[in-house]
Amino acid sequence: AAMVKETIRVYARVKPLGRRQQAAIYSVDNDGTALSSLEIVMPRELADGFVNNKRESYKFKFQKIFDQEEKQDVVFDSIAKPVAECVLAGYNGTIFAYGQTGSGKTFTITGGAERYSDRGIIPRTLSYVFNKLQKDSSKVYTTHVSYLEIYNECGYDLLDPRHEASRLEDLPKVTIMEDADQNIHLKNLSLQQASNEEEALNLLFLGDTNRMIAETPMNQASSRSHCIFTLHISSKEPGSATLRRSKLHLVDLAGSERVAKTGVGGHLLTEAKYINLSLHYLEQVIIALAEKNRSHIPYRNSMMTSVLRDSLGGNCMTTMIATLSIDKRNIEESISTCRFAQRVALIKNEAVLNEEIDPRLLIVQLQKEIQELKDELALLTGKQITSELSQEELLQLDELIETFLEDNDPDSTLDVGADTRKIKYCFVRVKQLMKHSTMSDKKLLSQHISEEKDSNKEAAEEELKKLKELLQQRDNEINILVNMLKKEKKKSQDALFQLNAASAGSTSLEQSLPLHLEESQSPSCCLKEEKDSRSPVHSLPFLSRQ
Ligand code: ADP
Ligand code: MG
Numbered sequence: 001a002a003m004v005k006e007t008i009r010v011y012a013r014v015k016p017l018g019r020r021q022q023a024a025i026y027s028v029d030n031d032g033t034a035l036s037s038l039e040i041v042m043p044r045e046l047a048d049g050f051v052n053n054k055r056e057s058y059k060f061k062f063q064k065i066f067d068q069e070e071k072q073d074v075v076f077d078s079i080a081k082p083v084a085e086c087v088l089a090g091y092n093g094t095i096f097a098y099g100q101t102g103s104g105k106t107f108t109i110t111g112g113a114e115r116y117s118d119r120g121i122i123p124r125t126l127s128y129v130f131n132k133l134q135k136d137s138s139k140v141y142t143t144h145v146s147y148l149e150i151y152n153e154c155g156y157d158l159l160d161p162r163h164e165a166s167r168l169e170d171l172p173k174v175t176i177m178e179d180a181d182q183n184i185h186l187k188n189l190s191l192q193q194a195s196n197e198e199e200a201l202n203l204l205f206l207g208d209t210n211r212m213i214a215e216t217p218m219n220q221a222s223s224r225s226h227c228i229f230t231l232h233i234s235s236k237e238p239g240s241a242t243l244r245r246s247k248l249h250l251v252d253l254a255g256s257e258r259v260a261k262t263g264v265g266g267h268l269l270t271e272a273k274y275i276n277l278s279l280h281y282l283e284q285v286i287i288a289l290a291e292k293n294r295s296h297i298p299y300r301n302s303m304m305t306s307v308l309r310d311s312l313g314g315n316c317m318t319t320m321i322a323t324l325s326i327d328k329r330n331i332e333e334s335i336s337t338c339r340f341a342q343r344v345a346l347i348k349n350e351a352v353l354n355e356e357i358d359p360r361l362l363i364v365q366l367q368k369e370i371q372e373l374k375d376e377l378a379l380l381t382g383k384q385i386t387s388e389l390s391q392e393e394l395l396q397l398d399e400l401i402e403t404f405l406e407d408n409d410p411d412s413t414l415d416v417g418a419d420t421r422k423i424k425y426c427f428v429r430v431k432q433l434m435k436h437s438t439m440s441d442k443k444l445l446s447q448h449i450s451e452e453k454d455s456n457k458e459a460a461e462e463e464l465k466k467l468k469e470l471l472q473q474r475d476n477e478i479n480i481l482v483n484m485l486k487k488e489k490k491k492s493q494d495a496l497f498q499l500n501a502a503s504a505g506s507t508s509l510e511q512s513l514p515l516h517l518e519e520s521q522s523p524s525c526c527l528k529e530e531k532d533s534r535s536p537v538h539s540l541p542f543l544s545r546q
Contacts, residue, residue, distance in 0.1 A: 002353040004091065008318040010345040011079055012038055012338070013066040014326050015104040021327035024334070028065045035061045040335060043328070060338040061345070062322070072117060075108060076124040079319055083248065084125050086317045087233060088132055090244035091351045094251060094311035095121060098340060099323030100333040101223040101255030108321055109229075109252040110208065122204055122229055122250050129231065129248075130197040144191040144232040145200050147207035148174060150304050151225035153278060157189050158207035158227070176306050184306055191232060204229065223255040224276055226304050239368075241361035245354045249311055253304075254279060256340070257333055278302040283340065289313040290346040317351045320344050381419070389421055397422060401429050 017023055025041035040058045066075055083093040097105035111120030133141045147158035155174030157163075162171060177185040194200035211227065231248040254276040274280045281302035288297045289312060299309045311318045322341040324334045389397070397416060404414040416422040436457060 004086075004317065004351045005348060006317070006351075008312075008320055008344050008347045008349060009063045010320045010322065010341045011064050011066065012060070012062045012322045012324060012341065013070070013075065013104060013108055014068050014324045015102075015107075016068040017327055024326050024328050024331050026326055028067050030065055030067075035063065036065045037061050038065050038338065040326075040331065040338070042331060042335075058335055058338070060342055062341070072108075072111065072119060072124070075321075076121055076128075079321060080121045080125050081128065083317055083319055084128050084132075086351065087231070087246045087248040088129065090235070090246050090353045090355065092247050092249075092310055092316040092354065094249040094308065094316050094318045095321065096249070096251035096253055096308075096311070096318075097321045097323055098253050098256055098344075099321075099337050100257040100325060100330065103323035103325035103330075103333075103337075105252050105255075105321075105323050108323060109250055110204075123201060125248070125250065126197050126200045126204070126231070129233070130200065133233075134196075139235045139237050142234045143194050143200070145194045145203045146186075146189050146191050146230045146232065147203065148186065148189055148228045148230070148307065149211060149225050150228070150278065150307070153303050155186065155189065155303055155307075158210045159190050159192050159203055160210075163210035176303060184309060186307070200231070226254050226278065227252045228307060236358075239365065241358050241365050243356050243358055245356070249308070251308070251311075253282075256337055258336065278304045281305050282308075283343075285312055286340070286343050286347065290343045312349075313347055314349060315352045315354075316349050318347075318349050381417070387421075389425060393422070394425065397425055398429065401426055401433075405430075405433070 014026075014028075025043070027039045028036065029039070030036045038060045040060075042056045042058065064078060080095060083095055087093040095109070097109050099105050107118070107120060109121050111123060112118030130143075133143070145159070149156045149158050155176075156171055157174055160171055172188045174189045175187045177187055179185060192203050194203055207227075207229065211225075229250045229252075231250075232245070233248070234243060234245045236243050256274065256276075256279055258274050274283070281298065282305055284298055284301065285305045288294045297313060299305045299312075305312070310316050320341060322337050324330075324337060326334050400414060400416060404412060414426060416426055
């Protein structure tokens, strides 16, 4: 299968500042080389809190940085469109947003509700994908949507219709199952069919509504939960047995804010801990993946890392968006988000084309291919090839074999044409004949070998003898006829000679004589051509009757 090996692409997006916010000192360098760089300057008073306070400026590399004024369509075009293309081609894809609460993760992934132009990556991707699928009539597509929320290590199906009536805790929990091939399956997560953009959007809205219902002011679920919207696409060319399946995960992670460990003054950035435990496990997985020669990756530690297992260091084209809320108070969080992003950028994924063969379809396909080959063969040979050779054909072959075996000319060949059934038959027949001849040799030495066994063979020999006699008889007949014709020719030549002598006229009669009997000196060789109706010799038996 086709395989694409590449590192996870990491982008940064800076949220516009609010009216009362004060911008931190940062600069974006987007032009020049393949990567862009973001520089964040730590103000003196903050840097003073560090053990090593000489570092004031932090530089981070990104695939591209979207500064405050960049709009949703631009973000979609450069981040999501390439991933959507991969998913359409049969690869898995993931886009995840990482950043502190309020930095623009949900705005980037889902979008803002106020303006249509604020639509985020999910609705734009759905629109793009369904538009592409509709235009492509070369394949049959099936599309499904699932929407999973992970809160406190528990999974919830956001598309579960019972959501509205029940509390989050009362809903059936989505659990992880692992099969023998270590593939992850999610129990209790529904896959809803969505045949077009509208159906998929309705499911997205349903999920987002359920997401808000679960949220109360006391329980800031949205900042503590991870939401994974997944589009499942399977495609098949008509008549093909190959099925392609791909998944596109669009992930809105929990807020990445950390709390400083109390009592450890100074080591603010390095010692801070995530509020969200599963982000801690995510970071551990990222660290393990970024390290060379690490054989064990702790995916199993949390539900989120298990679900995203393929997206991190696996079979997936993965993109991360680091969202930054770059006002003065958020400098530490912004720096730690960027640090996390730099580690993620080191991870290599191997995206493999997800193809599988449907055995039932394969059989149908092979049967069709056999019929096509048969038809082609029939066209080439001018004969309808059945699996069995006819009785007539077998007799003809026997004849050919015999002629071949009896021919002492070392250059003689046995030509049965390009028909494997005939070639096979000839080999079998020659083998039989060889066995028979060695058998009869043995018989001479040891007469006691049971006679009944050979009764069939004897009948065949009897038949052969008869045929040989018949052949001899025909040869004789032909010889007689040839002689007769020669005499006739002589007579007519004599008559001509006399005619010519009488009136020195034309020789046209001589030329029009069609018989070239001299060429047919061996009558038995003529027999071979008897099948050919155009052969002049064919009319000989008819002549003899005359
Ligand atoms: P998060 O999901 O990371 O907690 P949100 O996406 O909810 O953050 O963003 C917080 C607020 O900022 C929301 O009101 C959102 O509409 C607004 N916002 C975020 N990013 C942008 C942006 N690029 N342009 C305009 N408004 C934004
Ligand atoms: Mg959010």
